[in-house]
Amino acid sequence: MRLYGILFSLALTTTALAETEDSVRIGEQLEEVAVIGFKQDRAALSPVSQSTVGSLFVQNNELAGLRDLSGMMANFYMPDYGSRQYSPIYIRGIGSKINSPAVGIYVDGMPYFDRTVLDMDLFGVSKVEVLRGPQGTLFGRNATAGLINIFTHSPLDYQNTMLKASFATYNDLQIGLSTYNRLSPSVGISLTANYHHNDGFFRNHYLGTKADRINNGTARLGLTWKPSPNWLARYSFSLDLTRQKGYPYGLYDETAARLQPVFYNRESGYQRLVAMAGMNWRYDRRRFSFNSQTAFQHSHDKIHVDQDYTQADLLFVNVPLRQNQWSQEFTFRSKNDTWYHWITGLFGFYQRENFTSYTDYIQKNFNAERSNRLSTAGIAVYHVSTFDLFTHFSASLGLRYDFEEAHIDHHSYRTPLNNPSGRTELSSFQSRLHNTQLTPKFTLKYQPSLYRMLYATVSKGFKAGGFNASIKTEADRSYQPEYTWNYEIGTKIGLCDGRLTLEASLFYIDWKHQQLPITIPALGNIVRNVAHSSSKGLELSVNMNPVKGLFLQMNYGYTYAKMLRAEMEAQDYSGHMLPMVPRNTLSLNANYTLYPTGKWLDKLLFNANLTGVGKLYWREDNAMKQSFYSLLNLKVAATKGRFTWEVWTRNTTNTRYLAYYFVASHKMGQQGKPFMLGTSVIFNLK
Template sequence: MKRIVLLCSLFAVSSMVFSEVEDTTKIMKLKLDEVLVTGIKQEKISKSPLSASYVGKDFINDNEIKSVKELSSYVPNFFMPDYGSKQTSPVYIRGIGSKINAPSIGFYVDDIPHFEKSAFDIDLADVSSIDVLRGPQGTLYGRNAIGGIINIHTLSPLDYQNTRLKVGYGNYNDFESTVSNYTKLNDRLGFSVMGTYHQNDGYFTNMATGSKADDIKNGASRISLVWKPAQRWTLHISSSLDVSNQGGYPYGIYNPDTKEWAGVNYDSYSMYKRTVISSGISAKYEGRHIIFNSQTSHQYIKDHQGIDQDFTPAAVYYVEQRLRQNMLSQEFTLKSKGSGPYHWIGGLFLFTQKAKNSLEMSYLTKNYSTPKYYDIPTKGLAVYHQSTYDISSTLSGSVGVRYDYEHAENTYEAYKHVVNSDIVKTGDSESKMHFSQLTPKFSLQNSFGQNNLVYASVARGYKAGGFNQTFITDDEKSFKPEYNWNYEVGTKWHFLDNKLYAELCLFYIDWRNQQINKTIPGVGNIQQNAGHSDSKGVEFTLQSNPVKGLNIQLNYGYTYARFLEYKKSDTEDYSHKMLPMVPRNTFALNADYSMYKVLNVIDRLTFSGSLVGVGKIYWNEDNAVSQPFYMTLNMKVMATVGRLTCEVWSKNITDTDYISYYFVSGGKFAQKGKPFTIGTSIIFNI
């Protein structure tokens, strides 16, 4: 309580010491206007026949959202559990997701694809908007888009110019700083530079070592150049670097019957180190009748995980895993432009990915380890096309199809290393796999006025198979592709002179050969295929601007996802059980209110609050343990005087006690959710 009073006092003093200045609404803007970024592949999502959410810069700032994980529940039926480390970043949309190996959700930053989910948990500094597209997006996006797409757009120096300094501090010794510059040299040339650093001592203490288990240090930078060499051409060059060094995996023994958590208590420090470099060059030509876009992307990932696999004070198991990935992709798209009844888009996508993994399990009580090495190069190509025809002035239909081909190889070597002895080779193999698939999509929409519509769509989703990094039998070396059909109907409406917006969608997903994670104590995680599953639910969004300065938004999602047929073994039949890691409900109620020229001193004063809920969540296929529905309360206050903005924010104000992850591996373990946190920051716009 003393910390809260002190922070609030500092905030109040810093807001009052400045003398009156000109109205900042005339000379500068605290926030960017919510400009919807229209991607090369889709029109404005508010006018497209699909269920999607647009998250703007204002919303990200008002709710102190610093990573994609913190977007959970703010978007209907979007869940990204916050546990483990940055490496453990599974994403679930409508129940579709993947806990290990390749993700089931496409992830793009400025049109640069991220194929590894270990690169999903990135800093959201200076992000202009995020689009979340729900349901299979294979027709236009293809790889790993069986559940949906996340598109992140950063600020462009041609649209936004500013030099900005931000410094923040909170409890748990949480410190962050950001420096950025966006300069427009002329109407055709602009550049930007951004750097950010964040550290936190950690929320959970390891009783065995007496130190924090989940501390983190993370730094990121990004440079960008936008150039228009000619009237119809735009060239965008960008590169980003993200480096993190963190403790992780604050797992402790958990008793599901009594709901008692014993706390973190293991002998070896568990950690995760990651370096991600992403670079892209896009060239766009916008003619009178066509739009052409070329996107060349490269991503390099280097990471190192070390984890006390038994999670006890005894020295039993320790696992080290390393990844080196180089991914190069090229995409060409050609799109019609004009006001005629026929619209189309087509494209070609090529990629090559080289991934080298190593996994070493140390059996500490037996004084030996089992290092394993994997070399998994993957190549793929895809061609796609989508046609839309305006049947009448209000009715239009779309038909799309994509053909994907992938070829993957796996060179595997296994060894046994006894302490003070030679390394003995215990196995090797070379495998090849290839996959091909057609993914069609059909949609029909009817518009009412300029902004209202109803739609229906049917889409095929597909995700390629792959190789497991751990296995016991030859059958477990690889897993098969998975498929689904997504059926949905929805509507989008504007009311009361655009002061009220409502969106409603109903969906049903028929899912075959679902890729499921299997945990084997002392071995690791294995991906295998289940038989038949389905998922059905509803998504609802309501946005209102009832009076000047007040914005209210309600987002709700309901997902009922279950196994229809899944016999794991002769003694394990999970048919008709609920899918694990899928929340039944996601809920978010947000409100922000801004006042101007308060006491003729504060140019702008904004109060923001959000009530966020998620659950019920079953953690395993047997549905034996679950997390009931819970809610957290978050608040933020921002005051701007001249070029200075002061903020005070808090999350989980009620200190809600909940489980963020549960698993069984030689014992029953869980990780607690983050406790009450509070902090303040100062932003100076030069």
Template sequence: MFLGLLLSAMLVVEGPEVTPADTTTARSYKLDEVVVSAFKTNKYELVPASRSALSARQLSNQQITGLKELTAVIPNFYMPDYGSRASCPVFVRGVGNKSDGTGIGFYVDGMPFYEPLSFDCDLGDVASVEVLRGPQGTLYGRNAIGGIVNISTRNPLEYQNTRVRLGYGKYNDLRTQISNYTKVSDKFGFTFGALYHHNDGAFRNSYLNEKVDKMNETEERIGLYYKPSDNWLIRLNSHFSYSDQGGYPYAPVNVETNTLQDINYNRYSSFRRLISTNGLGITYNGPVVSFNSQTSFQYINSKQAIDQDFTVNDKSFVENARHQNMVSQEFTLKSNNDSRYQWVVGAFGMMEHVDRTVDNFSPSAGSLSHTNYCVPTSSLALYHQSTYNIWQGLSATAGIRFDYEHAKTNYDNLKVKASPLSDGGFTLVDPSQMSSATGESFESSKDFTQVTPKFTLQYLTTEDNLYYVSVTRGYKPGGFNKSFSTFDERSYEPEYSWNYEVGASINLLNNLLTLSADLFYIDWRHMQITSTITGVGNITTNAGHTDSKGAELNVIVRPVEGLQFTANYGYTYARFLSYVKSATVDYTNNRLPMVPNHTLSLDANYTINPTGWLDRVMFNVGLRGLGRIYWAEDNLVSQDFYTTLNAKVAFTKGIVTWEVWGKNLTDTNYMAYGFKSSTGNYAQAGKPLMFGTTIELNF
């Protein structure tokens, strides 16, 4: 474990700690310390974006330990509880994809993550999480058609602390964590952190009479920070994570009553994931220009075993192994002077190599489909963005990016006779008959090029009220399916969008009340959509013409010191304007799947510091609302709007903090994720009532 820690490398801090709070625009007010990966923003943050940011304290107060728990906390942000970490789809304003590839860019300290199975990470010891909604292709490029998620960690030269946490909760949920930030001298500092998490699982397979969703995971990280002078910072970071879990508590859905039946399938399913992430960052901040170099490497090794028919009949069991290497390099140069003209220019290059092996075993048919699938991908991008202060608080921004991507696939499939073993595995019936096996092999390649522009006009008043309008082009390249049933399904084409947005952020009553709101419309062409076919797998195809429109609202009220009320609401109406899937199937005018119509969060936080014998007391109550959500293109099964209630209380004395928390205190029954396959409709129930306690030491 610790050898892997020392040999892997982690995440890179991209800028100084600044202090935005939850806002809907790029303008923000000082509520709590938040670290934002802001190197690509100009000196005065003149380019607005629909943005929400949560600090480490806000994440802790709301007991947010994973990215999925940002659902509804961020307006129009939805990350369903997929069943395992095998895929972690993210949807923002209806834009996303539930399988291979994603429409949302994901960065940790400026380092890109392109594989969705790496998204679902622990948030227990990060400095902040920032979500930019809407296409961010001008500066961030690949797969940023729906938005960006930025996670930032702390710099030990600016923050020093040692923290130990021990938590225990329902379902034998055990979470231990230690972190250290040490400043050795004015020029050198290092960080270390480790986490272990165990959970017995909340859902039971009635056929096997065992828990479906057991979890064991560990994470370790180290970071070295060197500042040879006031203007330079060099960061070398390493992050290692491993998880071994059961998964897929999928139950059949009674379509007539829209209710879940028992989880009932015959083979235990699991997912194992190892990720080693490396980063080397070099930053120069000068009086005229600033420069950043970001070198990143990521290795992923995962194996999925899944009873793909989800019935007691032994029809289809799939083992999916993945080995992935990704290396990227980005250079960014930007202005850093007091001029009314600000600019950013950069270049980005990436090479990714994915090897996959898929064994699809059909015991009832006595057959095995063995597939080797290799996909090397390389990309190159150049980008520029300029902002000019036209008059007083009125400024304009224009950006442009050129992307080139080359993708290749080597596909080799073999179908042979096979028979099951007593341990649940399989063996070839007669290896000498391999010459009579059927299958197919092919090689193919595709090139994708695209230019994405951005235009923004904003006005900032002397009272720090912001008004803006923007037009942005979104783009996501095409690719190759690892599973398909026809020749046309071997690959899929790029998707494109135009995003139109108008918004405002208003500060009232001397910062006691902040209102931020925006309206958006997305015109979306050739949308990439994923369907599940039993015995085949997930297949991505292109829909016709779709659109998404909606609104977002953020309200922060601070009536007295220590008390804050926060409300976030998002509305999205996304539909197929034209989608004829076949001669007999037409989804035109249906709602897009996996897109909540409403997202709502209401939070009340009261902190008393100090109070009597205690140094600090914190109370937090949060309501989360979500729905309606359709699970498939046919719109037959959906989840109506529902709410869950969370709460937490924390008492601090000296270096000791004692926390008591609860999630879904109303024990609301709801579907957290659903899908349609050739054998029927299936869904996963949401997590039931959870509660626990944590002891934390800070010194």
């Protein structure tokens, strides 16, 4: 911590020595292009707790994927463990480790529902914003904890071609290309493509190979067309292909309080293909705007895991999954300066999943097969009215009605490993599940100026029920919806003509009928509505641009999440802290840019980021915890003309921490990623 204090003291000292003229406002540095979703207002006008990072922040901190933002935004936690299939996201302590996420994710307005597709690449992304608290009134299902909006550039607003090549320790290689071209005043086309290879951080000492090698490729193609002053159309297609070894878990030695090396006898891994296509039409008139968003998503993935995670040949699991999802949304919103504003819309979707788990009980000489065909359809209508009641004072009332119907066709079989023709059906069932829900939101806002705001919000969150792939009793076939009520007050303040901004919020969440995964030996995880919890805390964000070229950011979140009532398999965990919820998240970022007067360089950039997370408990029994830890990332970049050369580090002090801990047949865990040193070369043609 002494090193961190010295670094940020130097950054603050630089403030006193540098020039004080020609400062720019936060968020306007280095030609960032502002992007705002159709349903949202500018951040300064939105009465919601939110954090935003742009493409420059992503580039300066070498953020490869969404998981790398964990802890960098207040009360946002996305642990990095297992494989890219396991992508739990927690905001304000609300999250889901398995099955459907509790955080909504939209990419250019297109919804991502399934947890297997959430861990996505950030290359070519223009902005990522996290909205905290239930956002279901406007954005629907599974936005109980909050919302993540990801935006890409429109080639009509932004034109550039960039090539980037990076190499780092562990043979970490990344090659990226992005090009945004305006072909005519009304037509633009964009292409981004990225390839990432890493040999792996952890070795499987039994097999003598790396346990977490990854190859990943992504590509996004976009077309923007403005056929008339009132119409704007965007078409997009993306493809993501991942081949990954995974699950570098080792036995946890309680006596020594450390993980043993990875040591299991069968190679484990994950494969994923995700294809996404979208069509967006927007129509603007003087008094209203209309938006249509059509999306299709296909994913095909498979995991194969040595599930005893030891050299003993006991359990091996294969789980293939195919998913198709269609969605359509129509939204209207007012455009006027009167006392009444509104937004209303209609949303529908259909999702079909086929997934089967094959578990080899090797010593018992049989395979257990559980086959599931699941279809879910839903429709929703929503409306928000905003009234300007007095000078600078407004009130909003929103309401959404959701209807969903799900159907599952389940079959289980047993097959001798030495006799595949001896397959026997053990059980089968078909079941239906209906979910209907009203999701209200009430907001009061006082805003005397653009840089001053006070707000208070009461909102309901709702996460749909679903089906279990494994069951112990007939009651385990399905689980019911869970609900949250979120109470929040906050403020947004700008000073010094926008050079200093401050955001703060306090919240309390009442979480009822909570869906918790319960591990049943020889069956796996079964979700049941067995808990009632509460979460309370705060967020604080400060952005400073005190002098030309220097940007300082601080994001802090505090969450105290407790189970008020929880009974699981004859164990009473009432009064325990919720697992997988960091008590503190902290991010400090300093970025300083010099413009030398000599001929050798045009720009010299220094960037430092310190991210801290913890403490957090891993399981409901609170027997094992991860204390607060911090990671330091550094970068130096020099630019001459169109070329930039970067040298960077991640986890600079090689901090040791647990990325994950669990108890199955043994106590297991995964170590956090160690120190990395890398360099990048960037070519910009603008």
